[in-house]
Amino acid sequence: MHVVSLIGEQPIPCLMILRFLKPKGFTLVCSDFTRGVAQRLKKIVKANEKFLIEVSPYQLGEIRQEIFTHVRNLTDKEVTFDLTGGTKVMAFAAYDVARSLRASAYYLRSQRENVLFKYTFSKTGVIEERLDVSPDLFTLHDYLSVYLDEFKITGPCKSSPGREFEIAVREAMESTVDEIEAGVRGVGGQLDLDLAFRLGNLVGVAEVKTGKKGDEKDALEQLKSATNPKFLGTFTKPFLIIDHAWGPKQRNLQELAEAWDITVIELPSYREKGNISREDWEKLRSKISEILKGG
Incomplete structure (x- = not known):
């Protein structure tokens, strides 16, 4: 599995999802403002393949094209998306790529309790699942x-x-x-x-x-x-x-x-x-x- 994660100011949801899914590889999609956050995440999360893509956070078409092209070039074809971080425009772009590829996507709700939502795209629509995350995903x-x-x-x-x-x-x-x-x-x-x-x-x-x-x-x-x-x-x-x-x-x-x-x-x-x-x-x-x- 390869996870494409959108990076915002707060890195903990992304860290939790990566630790929960334990992918063989991941890509962090960041902006110039969140580059430092992405670099620190890339350093501490273990995986065989690690990529970092920097995008203009409000250019919907450009973001979609960069993510789509990157995913198409990955050797691991089992790709999933973490939509929790980043700007809303980045989330729209990643969502559209996930939908077009019929890939799965995740979103972590973490206001009062940690609940992970999984969305799977199919011919008939979107299948939603609620997953409980373990209480020790990071030190x-x-x-x-x-x-x-x-x-x-x-x-x-x-x-x-x-x-x-x-x-x-x-x-x-x-x-x-x-x-x-x-x-x-x-x-x-x-x-x-x-x-x-x-x-x-x-x-x-x-x-x-x-x-x-x-x-x-x-x-x-x-x-x-x-x-x-x-x-x-x-x-x-x-x-x-x-x-x-x-x-x-x-x-x-x-x-x-x-x-x-x-x-x-x-x-x-x-x-x-x-x-x-x-x-x-x-x-x-x-x-x-x-x-x-x-x-």
Whole structure:
């Protein structure tokens, strides 16, 4: 099988479909704007044949002709299409090629749950199937690699009391998530996160702050920046985890977190007792699980 995938800003749906189908070869159709995304995907996904085609994203006729010609020249004649990414014009063009060749096509819906739709073209029309995707199609390292050219895992912060709280939070989360790493640093210093973690096919990032640092705007701004399409993308769920409860004085921060879709988890037992209580431990685990399972 050879998969022709349309590449948009967010590479995760494409990565998931390629990992799910396990083709012998694939072609990534990108624009000049998404060339970097396509190059990173091409690097990490294994296959015998890998191609990259760059098209003008809004020239329907040109896109169709380039895809059609490329597919005709492939040695593998079992070709299928991933229509999830790219521009709508790219999707129209690829759809028309798939229909004319009576090939199959896929589309991944990933807003709240990962559902893969398969469309098969025949003489009588289109046959639609819904497929459930497995929950472990990529690793945390894969996820970071398709968004970032270079990054380092540096471990917990070095200074107290932040280091101890960060370690306590990580230990509390380990049995809830599939993978977790402390200290994700983008080369060049543009990205600096305390925690990154994966549960199934969803990823979260967190800033973990104690004392006054938990009442500053900086942590929220860092999370907002991290989930920008330029860095870790809109599929990444941001969390701010603090060792105390916000009150009326932090109302402006609460409103900002809500506006930026950042989940704030308060663990006041740590400041009071120096450890995370059973109640706060359950709060942390349940909230992380709820958000990363599409809640």
